[in-house]
Amino acid sequence: MKSTIRFAAIALISFANYASAQQTATQPTAPVAPAASAAPAAPAAPAAPAVGEQAPEFTAAWADASGTKIKPVTLSGLRGKVVVLAFYPLDRSSGCTIELNKFRDDYATLFGDGVVALPISIDTLESHTSWAKEAHFPFSMIADPKGELAAKYGSFRPGAKYFNRTIFVIGKDGTIAYESMRFNVQAQDQWDRLALEIKKAKGA
Numbered sequence: 001m002k003s004t005i006r007f008a009a010i011a012l013i014s015f016a017n018y019a020s021a022q023q024t025a026t027q028p029t030a031p032v033a034p035a036a037s038a039a040p041a042a043p044a045a046p047a048a049p050a051v052g053e054q055a056p057e058f059t060a061a062w063a064d065a066s067g068t069k070i071k072p073v074t075l076s077g078l079r080g081k082v083v084v085l086a087f088y089p090l091d092r093s094s095g096c097t098i099e100l101n102k103f104r105d106d107y108a109t110l111f112g113d114g115v116v117a118l119p120i121s122i123d124t125l126e127s128h129t130s131w132a133k134e135a136h137f138p139f140s141m142i143a144d145p146k147g148e149l150a151a152k153y154g155s156f157r158p159g160a161k162y163f164n165r166t167i168f169v170i171g172k173d174g175t176i177a178y179e180s181m182r183f184n185v186q187a188q189d190q191w192d193r194l195a196l197e198i199k200k201a202k203g204a
Contacts, residue, residue: 048154056152063125064140065132083170087155089162177201
């Protein structure tokens with residue numbers, strides 16, 4: 001009698017477990033929420049041309065203290081001269097004022113004959129002319145409001161407000177002789193290096 005009761009109890013427990021398992025299996029599975037997608041990374045600046053590579057050709061509007069020049073400047077039109085392209089963030093900003101004043105004050109020793117210095121920013125030609133007139137800059141300045149020229153030289157990231165402060169020395173043959181992708185206007189050793197690289201490009 002006891003064995004019969006025990007067997008019946010075991011059978012009942014087994015049936016209860018089976019029914020519970022079947023009920024769990026037939027229940028709808030809760031949908032799994034998709035993982036949150038990561039925020040898109042900011043686009044990187046295009047790669048800059050390396051030393052020894054041909055400098056990217058360009059045609060750009062430029063101005064000096066007397067106003068906008070009628071004929072745009074082209075890199076190919078400067079072949080045979082050493083060209084210094086200096087991309088900077090903004091007219092009259094503190095670091096840019098230090099940089100361009102240094103260009104002005106040391107123009108004869110830093111650049112000299114056979115060298116064309118071309119500061120470039122996102123500012124307008126009118127802004128360049130006004131600043132050049134006030135500061136007595138002895139050089140012309142390129143206006144690149146859309147950042148197209150700066151992008152060719154890896155100095156402008158899409159979506160950014162201003163250009164990075166970079167400098168390229170382009171040799172007489174049109175190749176990149178020197179580049180500084182993070183030029184520090186307050187570091188004398190960087191000015192010394194720039195002067196040396198310009199001198200080497202001139203063949204002096």
